[in-house]
Amino acid sequence: MERGRSSKNQGATKSTTNKSKTTTGKKDHQSLLRKFFVEELQDIYWAEKHLVKELPKLQKAATTDELADAFGDHQAATEEHVSRLEDVFKMMGETPKAKKCEAMEGLVKEAQSIIEDTEEETATRDVALIMAEQKVEHYEIATYGSLVQLAKTIGMNEVADVLAETLQEEKEADELLTSIAESSVNEQGATEEGSEGEGEDE
Numbered sequence: 515m516e517r518g519r520s521s522k523n524q525g526a527t528k529s530t531t532n533k534s535k536t537t538t539g540k541k542d543h544q545s546l547l548r549k550f551f552v553e554e555l556q557d558i559y560w561a562e563k564h565l566v567k568e569l570p571k572l573q574k575a576a577t578t579d580e581l582a583d584a585f586g587d588h589q590a591a592t593e594e595h596v597s598r599l600e601d602v603f604k605m606m607g608e609t610p611k612a613k614k615c616e617a618m619e620g621l622v623k624e625a626q627s628i629i630e631d632t633e634e635e636t637a638t639r640d641v642a643l644i645m646a647e648q649k650v651e652h653y654e655i656a657t658y659g660s661l662v663q664l665a666k667t668i669g670m671n672e673v674a675d676v677l678a679e680t681l682q683e684e685k686e687a688d689e690l691l692t693s694i695a696e697s698s699v700n701e702q703g704a705t706e707e708g709s710e711g712e713g714e715d716e
């Protein structure tokens with residue numbers, strides 16, 4: 515694994531054993547990347563379908579209407595992400611297939627345990643839900659960001675455009691959650707911790 519070591523004192527006697535595959539390996543390299551790309555599509559396809567089922571539970575668990583609406587809207591967007599991925603599979607000449615995404619399963623489990631660990635009808639519940647959902651969005655942003663680049667690399671520019679639409683929507687969802695947290699929920703959550711006023715009268 516250690517490739518970066520440069521040794522200036524190396525003798526010349528053994529230096530002729532290097533094999534370079536750079537000229538012959540190009541086609542294989544391309545098809546391996548394509549294969550990897552399709553596998554990653556299967557992974558995010560599973561993840562999006564899983565989220566379609568799970569987002570309504572987060573919506574139901576939310577305390578404020580604002581957050582519940584955000585989950586509802588993103589659930590609709592997520593259904594669109596699923597159908598976009600089906601389009602992408604078609605554009606690639608592949609049958610849509612879902613491969614279990616362990617990472618997303620874990621992130622969703624974390625969201626579920628947050629629901630169990632926080633009290634209903636509290637702002638703290640919403641703070642925790644936002645945090646859990648932002649982890650999900652960041653996972654999606656990382657995935658789609660890489661997939662867009664990879665699609666371009668393998669010459670599938672139209673596929674890249676479709677995936678970039680979803681990437682943009684994931685970013686918008688993340689920003690909306692940030693603004694909900696910053697505008698009200700976090701402060702309300704802080705009040706719930708029972709902090710006493712410091713003589714401010716209004």
Ligand SMILES: [Fe+2]
Binds near residue numbers: 592595680
């Ligand atoms: Fe999504």
Ligand SMILES: [Fe+2]
Binds near residue numbers: 684
């Ligand atoms: Fe998302």
